[in-house]
Amino acid sequence: MSSSDLQAPTSTTIATASAAAARKKPFALRQIIDHVVLIAGSLFMLVPVLMAFFTSSHTDVTVHTNGLQMTFGGHLAENYYEAMLVPGGFTKTVDGMRMLMNSFILGIGFSVGKIIISMLAAYAIVYFQFRFATLAFWAIFTTLLLPLEVRILPSYEIVQGMGLVNTYTGLIVPLIASATGTFFFRQFFKSVPNELIEAARIDGAGPVKFFIDILVPLSKTMIAAIFIIMFVFGWNQYLWPTIMTTDESFFTLVRGIKQILNVFIGAQIPEYGQAMALAIVAMVPPVLVVVIFQSWFVKGLVESDK
Amino acid sequence: MAKVVIDNVRKVYPNGTEALSPSSLSIEDGEFIVLVGPSGCGKSTLLRMIAGLEDITEGTISIGERVVNALDPAERDIAMVFQNYALYPHMSVYKNMAYGLKNRGMPKADIDAAVQKAAKLLHIEEFLARKPSQLSGGQRQRVAMGRAIVRDPALFLFDEPLSNLDAKLRNQMRIEIRKLQRELGVTSIYVTHDQIEAMTMADRIAVLNTGKIEQIGTPAQIYHTPASIFVASFMGAPPMNILDGHYNGNGGLEIKDLGHVAVDHTLEVTGDIQVGIRPENVEIHQAEEPHTIPIKVDFLEELGAGRLLHTTIGNTPFIAHLDNEHQINGETVFAHLPARALHLFDASTGRRV
Numbered sequence: 001m002s003s004s005d006l007q008a009p010t011s012t013t014i015a016t017a018s019a020a021a022a023r024k025k026p027f028a029l030r031q032i033i034d035h036v037v038l039i040a041g042s043l044f045m046l047v048p049v050l051m052a053f054f055t056s057s058h059t060d061v062t063v064h065t066n067g068l069q070m071t072f073g074g075h076l077a078e079n080y081y082e083a084m085l086v087p088g089g090f091t092k093t094v095d096g097m098r099m100l101m102n103s104f105i106l107g108i109g110f111s112v113g114k115i116i117i118s119m120l121a122a123y124a125i126v127y128f129q130f131r132f133a134t135l136a137f138w139a140i141f142t143t144l145l146l147p148l149e150v151r152i153l154p155s156y157e158i159v160q161g162m163g164l165v166n167t168y169t170g171l172i173v174p175l176i177a178s179a180t181g182t183f184f185f186r187q188f189f190k191s192v193p194n195e196l197i198e199a200a201r202i203d204g205a206g207p208v209k210f211f212i213d214i215l216v217p218l219s220k221t222m223i224a225a226i227f228i229i230m231f232v233f234g235w236n237q238y239l240w241p242t243i244m245t246t247d248e249s250f251f252t253l254v255r256g257i258k259q260i261l262n263v264f265i266g267a268q269i270p271e272y273g274q275a276m277a278l279a280i281v282a283m284v285p286p287v288l289v290v291v292i293f294q295s296w297f298v299k300g301l302v303e304s305d306k
Numbered sequence: 307m308a309k310v311v312i313d314n315v316r317k318v319y320p321n322g323t324e325a326l327s328p329s330s331l332s333i334e335d336g337e338f339i340v341l342v343g344p345s346g347c348g349k350s351t352l353l354r355m356i357a358g359l360e361d362i363t364e365g366t367i368s369i370g371e372r373v374v375n376a377l378d379p380a381e382r383d384i385a386m387v388f389q390n391y392a393l394y395p396h397m398s399v400y401k402n403m404a405y406g407l408k409n410r411g412m413p414k415a416d417i418d419a420a421v422q423k424a425a426k427l428l429h430i431e432e433f434l435a436r437k438p439s440q441l442s443g444g445q446r447q448r449v450a451m452g453r454a455i456v457r458d459p460a461l462f463l464f465d466e467p468l469s470n471l472d473a474k475l476r477n478q479m480r481i482e483i484r485k486l487q488r489e490l491g492v493t494s495i496y497v498t499h500d501q502i503e504a505m506t507m508a509d510r511i512a513v514l515n516t517g518k519i520e521q522i523g524t525p526a527q528i529y530h531t532p533a534s535i536f537v538a539s540f541m542g543a544p545p546m547n548i549l550d551g552h553y554n555g556n557g558g559l560e561i562k563d564l565g566h567v568a569v570d571h572t573l574e575v576t577g578d579i580q581v582g583i584r585p586e587n588v589e590i591h592q593a594e595e596p597h598t599i600p601i602k603v604d605f606l607e608e609l610g611a612g613r614l615l616h617t618t619i620g621n622t623p624f625i626a627h628l629d630n631e632h633q634i635n636g637e638t639v640f641a642h643l644p645a646r647a648l649h650l651f652d653a654s655t656g657r658r659v
Contacts, residue, residue, distance in 0.1 A: 195392035198359050203406035203453075204380030213405070217396040 049283070056080070056276035063272035079273035083260075084281065094248045096278060099256040103235055103282065106252055109172040110234025111227050118181030118226075119219065123211055125182070126189040127197075137186065144179040148240060156243055166247040175240060181226050188222045189215065224297040232286045253282040308370035308383075308460035308493055309335045310356070315365035317351050325351040328365060329519045331512055333495065338487055340496045342504035343514035344540070350465060352514075353497045357386050357463050369461055380409070385454035386463040389470060391446045393438040393453070399425075400434040403453045417456075424455040427486070444475045451483070455490070462487065462494040468503065480507060501541045505529065513537045531649075535656040538582045538649055544614060544625045546649065547588070551581040553650075563620035564599050567645055578653035587647035588626035590615065591640040592633070598640035606634065615639070 051068050058073035084096035124130070125137045148155075155174045164170030192215070200210045216223075238254050245251065251259065260275045310333040317326040326348040333339050341349040354360040356367055358379035366373050374382045385406075393402050400421055407417045425431045428448045438446055447467060454462055467483070468476045484507050487494050498504055504511050505525045513520045513528065513536070521533035532538035538546045550562040555576040559567045573579075591598055601624070607614040615626040615634070626641060628634070652659050 193390060195388045195390050199388060199392035202357065202379045202386050204409035209409065214394055
C-alpha cells in the first residue's frame with residue numbers, strides 16, 4: 001500500500017474516481033460497438049475495390065476461368081500498360097490516357113461550369129431586385145425535381161441541331177445549369193451580412209468588383225464543397241456522354257470500361273484485367289479530389305467568420 | 307472638411323411607413339454631431355440617407371457645397387464605421403484599409419503611405435498582416451476606424467460603433483474617437499441609442515423620436531433646457547422625474563399630491579402642466595422645513611459616489627440623488643423642489659413652456 005492511500009481522499013480525487021468509474025463501462029462497450037460498425041462499413045466499401053485491384057493484376061484467362069481474384073497476380077504492369085497506353089476499341093484509336101484526359105475535361109468543365117453559372121444565377125437572384133426574381137428562383141428550384149434523363153431527348157435534339165455532337169462543348173454545356181448549385185449559393189449569399197455589402201459600396205466597389213473581390217473569396221468553402229460533389233458527379237456521367245459522343249476519341253474512362261468488356265472480336269475472351277485496371281484508374285481522381293478539397297473545405301469552415 | 311446641410315429630408319418606405327418626417331439640420335465644418343434616440347426613431351435611416359445607402363424620398367442633403375442626393379456612396383466623399391465593423395473577413399487588415407483606395411485607382415505607394423499613417427495613429431501597425439478573425443473586438447473597431455481614416459473623407463459617419471464592445475472598452479474608445487476626430491478635424495455624424503455617449507462625445511446633439519427631430523443643441527442645453535418631455539426623460543440617468551400639475555395663471559402651480567409651488571415667471575399657457583425635476587435637484591431634509599413635503603423612503607440605491615433615494619409620489623415613481631454626506635435616518639424624509647430647478651411642459655403637446 002502506498003502512502004497516498006493512507007491519506008483521506010480529497011473531494012476532487014473522489015469526484016474524478018467516481019467519474020472515471022461511471023464513464024468506464026459504457027465507454028468500453030460503446031467503443032466495441034463503434035468499431036464493429038466502422039470495420040464492417042469499411043470492409044463493405046473496401047473489399048470490392050481491393051477485389052478490382054487484385055483482379056487487375058491477373059491475366060484475362062485466369063479471370064475468365066476462376067472469376068474475381070483476391071490474391072495478387074503477376075500481371076499488374078502489363079494490364080495497366082495495355083489499358084492506358086495501347087489503343088483499343090473498335091477503331092483502335094483511343095487509349096486509356098486519352099480517356100483519362102476526356103474524363104478530366106468533362107469532370108472539370110462540368111463542375112467549374114456549374115459553379116460559375118450557379119454563382120452568377122444566385123448573385124442575380126439575391127442581390128438584384130428585378131421583376132419575377134422569386135418566380136425565377138422557384139422555376140430553377142423546381143427543376144431540381146427533374147433529372148437529366150427527363151430532358152435528354154430534347155437536349156440531344158438541340159445539341160445535334162447546333163452541330164455539337166462529338167464536341168467537348170456539346171458534352172459539357174448542356175449539363176452545366178445547376179439548380180442544386182444555385183440553391184446552395186443563394187442560401188449562402190443570403191447569410192452574408194448586409195453591412196459588408198454597404199461597406200463595399202462605400203469603398204467604391206460596383207456589382208462586378210463586389211462579386212469578384214468580396215463574394216467569391218467569401219464563398220471559398222462553398223465552392224470547394226460544390227466542386228467536390230459536382231466533379232464526382234460529372235466524372236461519373238455515363239448516359240449523356242454515351243449519347244453525345246460516338247467518336248471514340250471523345251470517350252471517357254467510365255465509358256471505356258464498358259467498351260472493353262463489350263469487345264468480342266472473334267472468339268476472344270473479354271479483357272477483364274484491362275477493364276479492372278481502367279476501373280481502378282477511374283477511381284483515383286475523384287478520390288484525390290475529395291481528399292484534397294475536403295481538407296480545404298474543413299480549413300475554410302474553421303477559419304471563416306463573417 | 308465640409309459643412310453638411312440636411313434640408314427637409316423625409317423618408318417613406320415603399321410599404322408606406324414614414325421613417326423620418328421632414329427634418330432639417332445644419333452641421334458645421336468640423337463639428338461632431340450625435341443623433342440619439344430610441345430604436346426606430348429614424349436616426350439610422352437619416353444616417354444611411356446621408357451615406358447614400360437609402361434613397362431620399364423628399365428634400366436634399368448636401369455635403370460641402372454639393373447636393374449628393376443622386377450620388378453613389380463612393381462618390382460622396384464619406385467614410386462610415388459600422389456597428390459590426392463590416393471588415394472583409396478574407397482580407398488582411400492592410401488590405402481591408404487599402405481596398406477603398408485601390409478602387410479609386412490611387413497609386414500603390416500613396417496607398418501604402420496612407421495605410422501606414424492611419425495604422426500608426428490607431429496603434430494597429432503590428433496587426434496589419436492579420437485577418438480580422440484574429441483580432442479582438444476593440445482591435446477590429448480600430449481597423450474599421452482606420453479604414454475610414456485612410457480615405458481622408460469630408461465626413462465621417464458612425465453607426466453605433468461601440469455597442470458591440472464591453473463597458474470598459476466602450477469608455478476608452480469613446481474618448482479615443484473623440485480625440486481622433488479633434489485631431490483630424492473631420493465633420494462627424496454619430497448615431498447611438500446611448501445617451502451617455504451622446505452627452506460625452508457631442509459638440510451638438512440631435513434627439514430624435516418617432517421620426518422627428520425633437521431638439522438640437524449642445525449637451526448642456528439638452529440637459530438643462532430640454533425642449534420636450536421626451537428629451538427630458540430620455541437624456542440623463544437616472545431620468546428626470548415627471549409629475550402631473552396644474553397652472554392657474556397667477557404664478558400658482560399645483561403639483562398633484564404635493565401641493566403648491568411658487569414659480570417666479572408667468573407661463574403662457576394655463577391648465578394641465580407636467581412638471582419635471584432632475585433627481586440631483588431635489589433637496590432632501592431630515593426634518594420638516596418651510597416648503598417641504600414628507601416622503602416615504604422605499605429604498606436606497608448605493609452608487610458609491612452617491613445614493614439614489616427611491617419613492618413614489620401618488621402613483622408616480624420618484625427618484626432623488628443624495629450625496630455621500632447626506633445621512634438618512636428613519637423612513638420619512640422631507641423633500642423640497644426648488645422652483646428654479648423645475649421644468650414645465652405642456653401636458654397636451656409635451657413641449658416645454
